[in-house]
Amino acid sequence: xxxxxxxxxxxxxxxxxxxxxxxxxxxxxxxxxxxxxxxxxxxxxxxxxxxxxxxxxxxxxxxxxxxxxxxxxxxxxxxxxxxxxxxxxxxxxxxxxxxxxxxxxxxxxxxxxxxxxxxxxxxxxxxxxxxxxxxxxxxxxxxxxxxxxxxxxxxxxxxxxxxxxxxxxxxxxxxxxxxxxxxxxxxxxxxxxxxxxxxxxxxxxxxxxxxxxxxxxxxxxxxxxxxxxxxxxxxxxxxxxxxxxxxxxxxxxxxxxxxxxxxxxxxx
Amino acid sequence: xxxxxxxxxxxxxxxxxxxxxxxxxxxxxxxxxxxxxxxxxxxxxxxxxxxxxxxxxxxxxxxxxxxxxxxxxxxxxxxxxxxxxxxxxxxxxxxxxxxxxxxxxxxxxxxxxxxxxxxxxxxxxxxxxxxxxxxxxxxxxxxxxxxxxxxxxxxxxxxxxxxxxxxxxxxxxxxxxxxxxxxxxxxxxxxxxxxxxxxxxxxxxxxxxxxxxxxxxxxxxxxxxxxxxxxxxxxxxxxxxxxxxxxxxxxxxxxxxxxxx
Numbered sequence: 001x002x003x004x005x006x007x008x009x010x011x012x013x014x015x016x017x018x019x020x021x022x023x024x025x026x027x028x029x030x031x032x033x034x035x036x037x038x039x040x041x042x043x044x045x046x047x048x049x050x051x052x053x054x055x056x057x058x059x060x061x062x063x064x065x066x067x068x069x070x071x072x073x074x075x076x077x078x079x080x081x082x083x084x085x086x087x088x089x090x091x092x093x094x095x096x097x098x099x100x101x102x103x104x105x106x107x108x109x110x111x112x113x114x115x116x117x118x119x120x121x122x123x124x125x126x127x128x129x130x131x132x133x134x135x136x137x138x139x140x141x142x143x144x145x146x147x148x149x150x151x152x153x154x155x156x157x158x159x160x161x162x163x164x165x166x167x168x169x170x171x172x173x174x175x176x177x178x179x180x181x182x183x184x185x186x187x188x189x190x191x192x193x194x195x196x197x198x199x200x201x202x203x204x205x206x207x208x209x210x211x212x213x214x215x216x217x218x219x220x221x222x223x224x225x226x227x228x229x230x231x232x233x234x235x236x237x238x239x240x241x242x243x244x245x246x247x248x249x250x251x252x253x254x255x256x257x258x259x260x261x262x263x264x265x266x267x268x
Numbered sequence: 269x270x271x272x273x274x275x276x277x278x279x280x281x282x283x284x285x286x287x288x289x290x291x292x293x294x295x296x297x298x299x300x301x302x303x304x305x306x307x308x309x310x311x312x313x314x315x316x317x318x319x320x321x322x323x324x325x326x327x328x329x330x331x332x333x334x335x336x337x338x339x340x341x342x343x344x345x346x347x348x349x350x351x352x353x354x355x356x357x358x359x360x361x362x363x364x365x366x367x368x369x370x371x372x373x374x375x376x377x378x379x380x381x382x383x384x385x386x387x388x389x390x391x392x393x394x395x396x397x398x399x400x401x402x403x404x405x406x407x408x409x410x411x412x413x414x415x416x417x418x419x420x421x422x423x424x425x426x427x428x429x430x431x432x433x434x435x436x437x438x439x440x441x442x443x444x445x446x447x448x449x450x451x452x453x454x455x456x457x458x459x460x461x462x463x464x465x466x467x468x469x470x471x472x473x474x475x476x477x478x479x480x481x482x483x484x485x486x487x488x489x490x491x492x493x494x495x496x497x498x499x500x501x502x503x504x505x506x507x508x509x510x511x512x513x514x515x516x517x518x519x520x521x522x523x524x525x526x527x528x529x
Binding site: 027031034035038039042043045046047049050051052053054059075090172173175176178179180182183184186187191192193197198199 | 291292294295298299302303305306307309310311312314318348391434435437438441442444445450451452455456
């Protein structure tokens with residue numbers, strides 16, 4: 001048992017280190033920094049100006065700016081993580097990876113870990129834009145609560161991305177799926193307006209995404225609420241993340257076995 | 269004529285590619301679609317032409333989303349498929365091949381506008397009657413060509429880099445903000461206005477609004493003035509793109525870096 005755990009830990013760590021090295025092997029660090037700093041600012045700007053144009057809307061500039069700052073986490077935690085299996089296929093490395101006896105859960109969660117750090121940095125930069133460019137007042141913010149919300153969300157959204165990546169294992173490309181879920185949060189997760197404003201049939205989709213609880217909790221933290229006041233939101237966020245990880249793991253094993261049996265692992 | 273033939277052949281080729289694998293439309297227009305849905309919900313209950321405003325903006329965003337991905341990813345797909353050098357070995361300039369692809373993809377981006385139109389009517393009971401359908405159609409087609417010209421301009425940079433995907437992701441929102449497709453650019457900081465005015469699609473969406481919304485009061489240039497400025501800017505894009513394509517094509521040939529990973 002102890003040996004299994006240490007082996008899984010080794011696989012997890014080496015996958016995390018390798019993923020970071022592999023990212024910068026093809027991505028110019030300058031371009032990565034540009035992405036880190038500029039992806040969120042235009043998204044926030046777009047919706048802030050829409051709100052300024054629509055006077056009398058329920059949403060305010062602060063509501064939209066914080067919502068979009070938090071949702072910017074999806075670029076790295078959903079989009080990049082969802083594409084993990086797709087990129088293995090693209091590079092022709094999926095079979096060599098899956099032929100190893102390494103623990104799948106440790107390997108693929110390890111692969112995604114750099115995006116957790118990346119996601120946390122992305123959100124803090126975006127919140128900086130909300131404060132300095134769009135005048136959101138952070139004077140009452142409970143910074144400990146906000147940091148916990150962002151860190152937790154980076155993990156839970158990464159686990160959600162891993163679940164999508166498992167589905168991508170059996171698709172011709174995971175890019176389509178990654179794009180859909182990258183932007184679905186804008187509509188269903190209370191980023192720009194409360195989830196209750198959605199048609200009834202869309203609301204359950206919103207409540208199944210960790211981002212929905214994260215946007216609400218972040219707004220509470222900015223208004224000065226502490227961890228004890230947002231316990232329910234944090235609990236839902238964490239439970240959903242773990243649930244998506246479990247679902248993703250099951251999907252992964254089913255599709256892995258299916259593609260082995262049918263010989264379709266890298267079929268396009 | 270040979271250039272036009274190259275554009276037409278590339279247009280047809282891209283159309284056949286699309287039919288072979290139409291799922292690629294989804295990533296290209298999903299962001300404009302989601303944004304338009306969000307904006308329609310935010311505009312709910314507002315007096316005036318807000319729904320029409322959102323639908324027109326959404327239509328333009330869909331065309332831009334698809335054009336941008338086409339210009340960025342078409343070269344990237346050639347790299348992945350190992351066909352970029354073969355394409356460049358033909359006597360037709362790469363720019364005319366990319367132009368054909370861009371025009372097809374801008375055209376396909378209209379699907380996004382159609383989806384939005386149906387949803388706006390069915391779910392939001394929006395009144396989408398056009399003030400002048402003929403002028404609207406003319407402005408819409410001119411904007412489509414203007415977006416293709418802008419996509420062409422950006423795509424010259426994509427010849428040099430294997431990181432076109434990252435760049436295309438980053439160029440979607442700036443154009444949505446800069447052109448004011450969902451809000452008047454007067455709301456933007458004054459120092460950004462010069463950037464907005466230098467974008468052909470800014471004038472395109474303006475002429476579309478003049479044609480679609482009766483009594484619309486936008487730029488003082490009016491419908492025809494906006495169309496003329498858009499035409500001048502778009503031709504300038506094409507001229508710059510021709511020059512840039514020559515430079516980057518030569519650079520990539522000299523460095524032997526077309527498909528380098």
